[in-house]
Amino acid sequence: MEKSSNKTSIRQELWNILYEIWNFFASMQLSVVTILFLAITSILGTVIHQSGDSGHNFQHYGPFWFQFFETLDLFDMYHSIWYQAAFLILSINIIVCSIDKLSSTWKIIFKKDSSFSFSKFENLKSNVTFKVPGSLKETELKIKSQFLKLSKNIKEEKVDGRITFYTEKGRKTRLGVYVVHLSILFMIVGGAIGMYFGFEGFVNIPEGKSITKVLSKDRTEIRDLGFELRCDNFDLTLYKNSKMAKEYRSDLVVIENNKEVLKKSIIVNDPLRYKGYNFYQSSYSEISSKPNVMTAVFRSNETGIEYSKKMKIGDKYEIPEGLGTFSVDKYDNYLFRGNSLGDAVFGTIKRDGKKPVEVVVPLDHPQFDMMRNKMKKGKVYVRFTDIDKSFQTGLQVTSDPGVWWVYLGFILLIAGCYITFFMCHRSICISISSNGKKCKVMVSGTANKNKQGMKFWVEKYAGKIENACK
Amino acid sequence: MSSSLVLSIVIYVYGFAFIFYTSSAIFSKKEITKVGTILSYIALSGNILGFALRWIESYDKGYGHIPLSNLYESLVFFALVIAILYLYLEYRHKKYIISIICSLFCLICMLYASFQTADAIRPLLPALKSNWLTIHVLTCFLGYSGFAVAFALSVLLIMKNALPEKIVKFTEAEIDDLTHQMVSFGFIFLTLGIITGAVWANSAWGSYWTWDPKENWSLITWFVYLAFLHLRFMKGWHGRRLAIVSIIGFLAVMFTYFGVNYLPGLHSYGN
Numbered sequence: 001m002e003k004s005s006n007k008t009s010i011r012q013e014l015w016n017i018l019y020e021i022w023n024f025f026a027s028m029q030l031s032v033v034t035i036l037f038l039a040i041t042s043i044l045g046t047v048i049h050q051s052g053d054s055g056h057n058f059q060h061y062g063p064f065w066f067q068f069f070e071t072l073d074l075f076d077m078y079h080s081i082w083y084q085a086a087f088l089i090l091s092i093n094i095i096v097c098s099i100d101k102l103s104s105t106w107k108i109i110f111k112k113d114s115s116f117s118f119s120k121f122e123n124l125k126s127n128v129t130f131k132v133p134g135s136l137k138e139t140e141l142k143i144k145s146q147f148l149k150l151s152k153n154i155k156e157e158k159v160d161g162r163i164t165f166y167t168e169k170g171r172k173t174r175l176g177v178y179v180v181h182l183s184i185l186f187m188i189v190g191g192a193i194g195m196y197f198g199f200e201g202f203v204n205i206p207e208g209k210s211i212t213k214v215l216s217k218d219r220t221e222i223r224d225l226g227f228e229l230r231c232d233n234f235d236l237t238l239y240k241n242s243k244m245a246k247e248y249r250s251d252l253v254v255i256e257n258n259k260e261v262l263k264k265s266i267i268v269n270d271p272l273r274y275k276g277y278n279f280y281q282s283s284y285s286e287i288s289s290k291p292n293v294m295t296a297v298f299r300s301n302e303t304g305i306e307y308s309k310k311m312k313i314g315d316k317y318e319i320p321e322g323l324g325t326f327s328v329d330k331y332d333n334y335l336f337r338g339n340s341l342g343d344a345v346f347g348t349i350k351r352d353g354k355k356p357v358e359v360v361v362p363l364d365h366p367q368f369d370m371m372r373n374k375m376k377k378g379k380v381y382v383r384f385t386d387i388d389k390s391f392q393t394g395l396q397v398t399s400d401p402g403v404w405w406v407y408l409g410f411i412l413l414i415a416g417c418y419i420t421f422f423m424c425h426r427s428i429c430i431s432i433s434s435n436g437k438k439c440k441v442m443v444s445g446t447a448n449k450n451k452q453g454m455k456f457w458v459e460k461y462a463g464k465i466e467n468a469c470k
Numbered sequence: 471m472s473s474s475l476v477l478s479i480v481i482y483v484y485g486f487a488f489i490f491y492t493s494s495a496i497f498s499k500k501e502i503t504k505v506g507t508i509l510s511y512i513a514l515s516g517n518i519l520g521f522a523l524r525w526i527e528s529y530d531k532g533y534g535h536i537p538l539s540n541l542y543e544s545l546v547f548f549a550l551v552i553a554i555l556y557l558y559l560e561y562r563h564k565k566y567i568i569s570i571i572c573s574l575f576c577l578i579c580m581l582y583a584s585f586q587t588a589d590a591i592r593p594l595l596p597a598l599k600s601n602w603l604t605i606h607v608l609t610c611f612l613g614y615s616g617f618a619v620a621f622a623l624s625v626l627l628i629m630k631n632a633l634p635e636k637i638v639k640f641t642e643a644e645i646d647d648l649t650h651q652m653v654s655f656g657f658i659f660l661t662l663g664i665i666t667g668a669v670w671a672n673s674a675w676g677s678y679w680t681w682d683p684k685e686n687w688s689l690i691t692w693f694v695y696l697a698f699l700h701l702r703f704m705k706g707w708h709g710r711r712l713a714i715v716s717i718i719g720f721l722a723v724m725f726t727y728f729g730v731n732y733l734p735g736l737h738s739y740g741n
Contacts (some may be wrong), residue, residue, distance in 0.1 A: 028705055032705075043690060123570075240532065245595070246593065269602075395678050396675065400678075414662065
């Protein structure tokens with residue numbers, strides 16, 4: 001006998017503990033504290049440089065603070081255990097709290113029949129009362145037909161010579177807040193999936209070359225993509241009359257089993273997606289400062305005709321009209337009267353029986369040779385267009401299986417916020433009583449939120465009813 | 471007529487609107503309030519005109535983007551939305567105390583824009599060339615403006631007892647309710663702003679969240695207002711206590727807006 005009572009008391013004790021834990025996680029204080037904790041600690045992350053070089057951090061903060069921050073994971077706090085733990089607590093809090101609240105509002109939201117009490121409406125401040133001529137029966141019919149336009153599901157009550165109509169709208173909008181909570185959970189789950197199963201890396205591909213492996217951003221993993229990615233060409237376009245970049249473009253080709261399966265030109269904001277991997281235009285660099293191919297344009301001074309030819313360094317070209325042979329010699333910095341004019345193409349024109357003439361065209365001053373030629377009255381001048389240097393494109397490579405959870409979370413969050421903020425559960429009541437010749441009508445309504453808005457609505461609706469009674 | 475000329479005239483109109491609103495409160499004359507209202511409508515129209523002209527000018531220069539690409543343009547838009555919000559509140563409630571504070575906000579925004587920031591129309595960086603730019607900045611600034619008006623209401627609520635009744639006219643419950651409405655408005659647009667930013671970042675840079683300072687601060691701001699909503703709905707907070715939360719929230723907004731430009735990160739072009 002004693003044993004069994006002991007058992008029950010232990011069970012009771014256990015239940016009490018569970019109940020305490022449940023209450024702890026269901027509490028509003030926990031939510032607010034966790035939210036504020038996340039807000040305040042997130043500030044630290046914006047002040048302390050994240051994922052930086054530890055040598056630099058050591059110099060910047062000194063040994064004591066470096067050790068202190070390092071221990072608390074503050075140099076990579078968004079991936080630290082305690083930051084994740086805060087999100088875990090928030091998740092549990094959201095789940096428990098939602099179940100707790102939903103179990104008490106479930107009956108309000110899903111009850112079959114609505115019940116109203118007149119006394120609840122009678123003393124509301126927002127009530128609108130007016131008098132209309134006509135009998136009780138007449139007014140009742142007019143109001144009823146108007147009220148039916150608002151809702152098909154109305155309730156009628158006749159007590160002490162007073163006729164009252166009730167209806168309620170948007171009962172299910174009370175679920176909006178749970179949709180918001182669910183959306184937060186989706187986003188946290190998606191974020192966790194991305195953190196544990198996602199990949200982020202970076203790769204450089206020189207023009208004409210291809211890669212199959214990508215080094216991860218934290219340099220701990222070399223990921224084999226399972227297909228080949230080639231960069232055919234990289235282009236950089238500038239705004240007119242400006243040195244500001246307008247567009248970076250890489251022409252990429254996906255090769256699988258020696259077959260070209262996909263071709264796409266990617267620009268910033270428009271990545272290539274293939275087999276769960278996304279390739280983003282992230283940077284570019286010149287492999288060599290020497291131009292690859294350029295178009296030389298020769299203009300004959302006599303005829304005004306232009307001849308153009310694609311040339312590389314070392315190429316020779318026989319200019320028509322017997323103007324001579326042009327060769328591209330080198331590509332170098334050009335000093336003109338002691339001033340650097342930047343990178344320039346150096347060439348030579350040889351004409352039979354004459355001394356070779358050196359031609360220099362700085363890239364930033366394409367008209368240079370023409371102007372010099374005009375002064376010297378030469379027979380031909382040269383300019384260069386479409387100077388194509390050898391580039392390598394820098395691609396950011398990511399794969400994040402959690403992103404769809406997060407996106408679903410976004411959609412639910414928008415929907416949930418819309419319901420929570422812009423819709424409400426309204427109960428509306430109209431009562432009619434007669435004192436002989438005139439009827440007294442009272443329009444009244446409550447909402448579970450936005451009382452001010454409801455007050456405006458009641459005023460407007462009362463006006464409508466009053467008009468209908470005339 | 472150029473956008474910068476229109477917008478510099480707008481500064482003065484907001485200034486005079488503020489002066490008329492303030493003197494109407496001091497002398498409690500309805501006629502003076504009317505002048506303030508009319509000036510506000512003129513200022514708002516000028517603000518919208520300036521915004522539109524600037525948009526057209528960017529096309530004339532060959533760049534062609536909505537004027538929401540730098541601090542100057544964002545401030546002009548910020549003032550525009552605040553003006554719409556306070557004129558709406560004024561129209562709906564027929565009370566002018568909010569207009570005093572908000573017209574001052576508009577004035578400060580426009581002054582700061584014209585003195586402290588570069589107003590040249592510049593081409594967009596490749597990273598910003600996206601339709602998401604419009605929707606992202608638009609939603610964010612609608613959110614900020616809602617919070618700005620909520621801040622004005624909260625300040626009013628705290629100062630209410632020090633001011634004569636006939637100037638304030640609002641009851642504490644009304645201010646409380648309006649603050650909540652403005653916070654809700656701001657919250658839903660900030661949410662949309664963060665979401666559109668995340669979707670854009672994912673489509674442009676391959677990651678929807680990079681813990682960049684601006685992202686973080688917008689999240690911090692979101693958390694503060696989230697706390698505001700929960701404290702109101704679940705803990706029944708109201709009045710002064712809640713007004714303080716709203717003020718803290720707006721300080722976070724201000725830091726998200728201005729302070730973050732001093733920290734390194736993706737959004738440094740907002741400077």
